[in-house]
Amino acid sequence: MDDFSIASQQQVEDTELDVTLRPQSLSEFVGQEQIKENLSVFIEAAQKRKEPIDHILLHGPAGLGKTSLAHIIAKEMGANIRVTSGPAIERAGDLGSILTNMEEGSILFIDEIHRMNKLVEEVLYPAMEDYCLDLIVGKGPGARTLRLDLPKFTLIGATTRVGLISSPMRSRFGIIHNLEFYTDKNIENIIHRSSKILNISSDESGIRRLAQSARFTPRVANRILKRVRDFAEVRADGIITENVAEESLKMLCIDKLGLDPADRKILRCIIEKFNGGPVGSQTLAAATAEEIDTLEDIYEPFLMQIGFLQRTPRGRIVTKAGYEHLGIVYPENGLF
Numbered sequence: 001m002d003d004f005s006i007a008s009q010q011q012v013e014d015t016e017l018d019v020t021l022r023p024q025s026l027s028e029f030v031g032q033e034q035i036k037e038n039l040s041v042f043i044e045a046a047q048k049r050k051e052p053i054d055h056i057l058l059h060g061p062a063g064l065g066k067t068s069l070a071h072i073i074a075k076e077m078g079a080n081i082r083v084t085s086g087p088a089i090e091r092a093g094d095l096g097s098i099l100t101n102m103e104e105g106s107i108l109f110i111d112e113i114h115r116m117n118k119l120v121e122e123v124l125y126p127a128m129e130d131y132c133l134d135l136i137v138g139k140g141p142g143a144r145t146l147r148l149d150l151p152k153f154t155l156i157g158a159t160t161r162v163g164l165i166s167s168p169m170r171s172r173f174g175i176i177h178n179l180e181f182y183t184d185k186n187i188e189n190i191i192h193r194s195s196k197i198l199n200i201s202s203d204e205s206g207i208r209r210l211a212q213s214a215r216f217t218p219r220v221a222n223r224i225l226k227r228v229r230d231f232a233e234v235r236a237d238g239i240i241t242e243n244v245a246e247e248s249l250k251m252l253c254i255d256k257l258g259l260d261p262a263d264r265k266i267l268r269c270i271i272e273k274f275n276g277g278p279v280g281s282q283t284l285a286a287a288t289a290e291e292i293d294t295l296e297d298i299y300e301p302f303l304m305q306i307g308f309l310q311r312t313p314r315g316r317i318v319t320k321a322g323y324e325h326l327g328i329v330y331p332e333n334g335l336f
């Protein structure tokens with residue numbers, strides 16, 4: 001089980017995770033209280049004016065609920081939602097086909113919008129501002145522009161790398177929200193809810209133990225819950241207690257803070273191969289055989305959140321807390 005990595009699986013949609021676990025309304029959505037309160041106001045105001053809600057940009061680490069919020073907004077608005085991703089829209093014509101088939105008041109959700117082709121992105125500008133599509137027909141001296149009117153729609157963009165979104169694109173979103181990591185209490189409530197939906201028997205101590213290792217992330221919490229359920233059904237009496245959770249997480253190589261083998265590999269690599277840092281992301285990606293995007297989007301945010309990793313202008317550094325967690329003596333004379 002050493003190659004089992006909770007974090008690495010966050011990059012792809014977990015087809016095993018039941019869609020029934022996704023909250024269906026803002027009231028069911030656990031955590032992110034300020035964002036929920038703001039969205040409820042914006043949604044109610046748009047409904048009173050009988051207008052589509054303004055364009056929305058949701059950003060934050062993977063697995064915090066950006067896609068769920070997009071679906072909730074569409075449901076609360078009573079609107080149809082079209083779902084795609086930035087890399088999937090390769091040409092301006094692809095985007096044009098999607099936009100011209102939108103209905104009045106519908107929602108277009110683009111995941112990983114920062115990875116959208118820049119030429120495609122420019123087609124979005126007039127669509128977002130003026131609800132029109134500018135096309136160039138023909139080539140050479142005979143080329144001419146053609147403007148098509150579009151139905152009023154709402155674009156919801158989601159990204160894990162908001163810094164990579166251009167200023168012209170970012171400025172066209174009327175609502176921008178940053179989803180933050182959840183508290184342990186929020187994660188416990190999410191596990192409670194998921195347990196009821198999946199008919200999983202668990203006690204308070206077992207849920208609390210799972211929450212401790214969930215990386216402050218709902219997607220990870222639900223995935224761990226399903227895997228520990230398997231161990232509980234096969235190796236125990238089917239009830240997730242603290243002891244069952246502890247033994248299951250040990251078999252999954254996940255420690256009390258939620259670090260899995262991949263996290264420890266990254267920290268050890270920086271310490272053992274680069275004297276604790278600083279080390280650049282490209283060098284670290286090559287040394288750990290991980291993609292740069294995976295390091296920056298999946299592992300680093302969590303390791304920084306718990307204070308084990310620090311980003312500096314010169315590169316990544318493992319902190320004293322990171323050394324101590326791995327049981328390695330911290331060099332008192334510093335890392336530089």
